[in-house]
Amino acid sequence: MPISPDAFFLDRSPERGAGLPLQVQLRRQIIAAVTAGRFRAGEKLPSTRALADHLGVARVTVAQAFAELVSTDYLTSRDRSGHFISDRIERRIEAGDSPPATGRFDWDRQLEHRYSRAQRSDRTRDWQRYGYPFIYGQADPALVDHAAWRDCAMRVLGRREFAAVTSDLYDADDAELVDHIARQILPRRGISAGPDEILLTMGAQNALWLVTQLLLRPGASCAIEDPSYPGQREILSASGARVLPVPVDPQGLPPEAVPPGIAAVFTTASHQCPTNSTMPLARRKALLARAQAQGFAVVEDDYEFEMSFAGAPSPALKAIDRAGAVIYVGSFSKSVFPGLRLGYLVADPRFIAEARALRGMMLRHPPGHMQRTLAHFLSLGHYDAQANRMRRAFAQRRRIMLEAIAAEGMELASPGTTGGSSFWLATPPGIDAKVLTEVLKTRDVLIEPGAAFFSDPAQGRGFYRLAYSSIPAERIPEGIARIARTIRDLRP
């Protein structure tokens, strides 16, 4: 890419006293840009005339600056072609001349580091390079209907809908998408909601953040499942609220164990994260009765309800919520793809109004293009087709995985679950799941160790999650075999 004259500025102010000569400034700008990698070897600089015109200096000033840099190997000059960044710049950069990397402003004093400290540390960013990624939460390109998505995206970018896609919606949502969610998705969870009870969010992550900001003011406390979703705990950790973990059992969260005096309880009733238990109807009612009696809100994270293999999914907590105490969090990350960043909140209109005001201040609204494309994806039946395809593929992977796990004698910590896209396993005594994870990485296998899911990480040593959302069916047996082999290798 040729370097534009726009990339150059000169400071002419007399106040600088012994101000740097313009030629020196120009040389230093080029050196700084080369050092920072903004100008790259072989790139063509503007002609001396063009640059002189842009800067309002004499052409000879530019020519002299260029000549000096040619003699010091920053630039090369090619007869009539002009000047180029030299191929030998690496040597020059090592020789010095680089400006200090950070300024002198005391950012450490200014920043609390509250968020970086609370940040979860359990993610593997380069998950894609593993041959056997038993990792949760990423898209599987083989299952996403990218042609249908592209078709929907294109429809939305015609002139007719372009205004809707490009406008600043302020704090509003795309009415078409809200309508589809209300009429096509929510009824499947037994939920009846109007537009004033629905708010679109940038994924469930954003929804959980909004809920936390609004419900958990300083000094408030909340209850969470234990083990639970690390993303939720990360948000709560940064909030400063008191977090009271409630151990789950094979039926999920026990309502009678939810402590009093809390502002809210966070639950994953459909598929407990990470154990995948489904909360039975009796418990759901007991939890809601307790919430109404004691005045705490129930935050229901209904991620991946579509992945139910034993018949239709059970109705959501929100569906039987007569008192209006439930805040329902939905997401398209699993059923469409996570890079979409679209989810939604369904709750009492008073809560939604406040959440809308907050979301508006934080980011206005999710991009119109993504909202409207998703609306088409829903209305044209692609969402249903994709959910069905994923369900079939996951059911097959689940079967294969269960067989392999049984054949290898590995231990399911949560047997009998009927949904989700992962298994929760226990290591044999004496084997730390973190150590298992690290050794498996050297064998091209990626698993998720249990520590990140527990309030007390030490409790997670003996657990790990194996998701099948991103690993092709044919690779599962070998992946499981490697895990079993490694477990044997690690026996004390």
Added chain:
Amino acid sequence: MPISPDAFFLDRSPERGAGLPLQVQLRRQIIAAVTAGRFRAGEKLPSTRALADHLGVARVTVAQAFAELVSTDYLTSRDRSGHFISDRIERRIEAGDSPPATGRFDWDRQLEHRYSRAQRSDRTRDWQRYGYPFIYGQADPALVDHAAWRDCAMRVLGRREFAAVTSDLYDADDAELVDHIARQILPRRGISAGPDEILLTMGAQNALWLVTQLLLRPGASCAIEDPSYPGQREILSASGARVLPVPVDPQGLPPEAVPPGIAAVFTTASHQCPTNSTMPLARRKALLARAQAQGFAVVEDDYEFEMSFAGAPSPALKAIDRAGAVIYVGSFSKSVFPGLRLGYLVADPRFIAEARALRGMMLRHPPGHMQRTLAHFLSLGHYDAQANRMRRAFAQRRRIMLEAIAAEGMELASPGTTGGSSFWLATPPGIDAKVLTEVLKTRDVLIEPGAAFFSDPAQGRGFYRLAYSSIPAERIPEGIARIARTIRDLRP
């Protein structure tokens, strides 16, 4: 859209004691759905067989429920075609049967209403229906190259880049877009920055929110320009920080008037919002010297720097920021379109790391599709072409507007400004800009009254903004004429 059997659930639990008969439950579900508008007149219900199969009940149960609803005018039955939602449902809804609109959970006690109270109230959501919209911040479809945008969006949705577009990036940014910003955009502001100094955000709104969260902890104070951008004041109002307004003059913010003891000052140095003054170089240096001496950060909102009509824009504060005290906020809302929701922060790596952690918790990352499409839009030269096109169009509109304003004898409150896409005007004595605005709405003209821009709204009574970013050139003279006429009509 035919109604799916999935939209129905039954509660069979024995614990309900005198539980409602299944038939009654089914009838009530249909009534509730009709009342809530989820089932609409003319829509076809599932066949009695399909619904009975789904619910696991006898077919006669469903048939009896349907028959009852036909007799009460909720449904109609057409021979062999099946059952449909009746066209006469409006009459039935008026007759009652609707569930209570809100539950009994005490949301008013739970919520502080902090955000809804802080919300700015100056927006006109239906701006598009006005014939003469002198409104700022919306896209102009005539100027946005939607064909180029669509082409870029399509390129990105091929198989090759689909993984990048669909993945969960966690808290990372699209490296291609960051690279283009660093090498193509920032150098035009004189800014040299590496990837660890750049964070993508959901527009400038999101950037300003992040900055406020990180810098303004409880008890902190900050300085802002007066008048200033209402969106910034809205965020600060919700933060609870002490906000000290500093009146601007024709050269923008006076550095010597910035009070001591603040954590940060917020400034729009390129085009002061709303007066459009440009801060001269001497003041920029003085401001930065003061910031470094007193230890406060300088938040530079560089919105619409591309709209400079008197030659190249002046370098940003960030470009001469040796101490690293400047947090630079950039946005693509004006130069591409606001529904894109993409902007960026450029700052010290320590600040960026903390902001990245916070953004990750709030929403993970801006959608991959939007990021990658914008990267292509930049690299293919469309951004430059569009900025040039907008500059030419706005220069023409500006000229026409200046002529019309002069011809009508209207008063510019900020003469001599050389950039931006709006004018800042003063009303004659005795005329309240809010009243002027309301009367103009009845005459199909939309203007922005000054009250929202001032810390003390009363100070804004005599000012108003006329933007030309969304009004076609040929409509400007008549729009200005109507404003002038209305001013005459309102003379005391």
